[in-house]
Amino acid sequence: MDSRESRGANRRKLARINTQMRVDVFKHRFIGGWRYVTRAKALDYNRYGIGVTSPMRLSPGTRIKVDLYTPAMILRQVDAEVVSCQRAGQAYRLGLRTYQTLKEVAGESDQHQIRYLAGMEEVLPQRAS
Template identity: 85%
Template sequence: MDSRENRGANRRKLARISTQMRVDLFRHRLFGGWRFVTRAKALDYNRYGIGVTSPVRLSPGTLVKVDLYSPAMILRQVEAEVVSCQRAGQAYRMGLRTYQTLKELAGESDQHQIRYLAGMEDLLPNQA
């Protein structure tokens, strides 16, 4: 296997944890601020982002806020950016990046909410 194939096969920075959480997606409108767009389902996550399936297509680069509903807690207004969106049957498979700068990941920022899910894998409903 050549090195280009090897890099492409494992492009994620960190393995994702499978889950099935309800997600509400919000998008900013020119008039009226943040508005509910759709309800989606989180399939997996890590500290860098979330993979979701949604009935609505959002273009890469779109800034969104998400509410994540886990059995132990609800994370509201988590900021994210759509980085990929591909058709998957009747829905769309989207990749959401939950940070803007590396400073947020290093903990130097006031909040990086997705980190609260770390260590809670036993409480989250797993994908069967």
């Protein structure tokens, strides 16, 4: 195994939890502000980000907002940034980062909403393996 394989094998900061959640994606438009652009499906998440499938391609670096629909609650207008976009059949597999600074993840900010999903694995619908 070379160094490229070892780096790629463990690229995530934390293991992701499989799930199936509805995700509404909003994108900022120059005229008109934030607008709904597509519905996606969350495949997995952790406190750093979310993996989703989307019928629409979004370029890495794009700032978006997402609404996450869980059985227990709806998290609205969660800030996210597209960090990866890969074709997956007729859809796109997007990697979303839900923080800008590590202070948000550490809880020093009141705005990091994805932390509310921590500990909810038992009530979230699980994806079949």
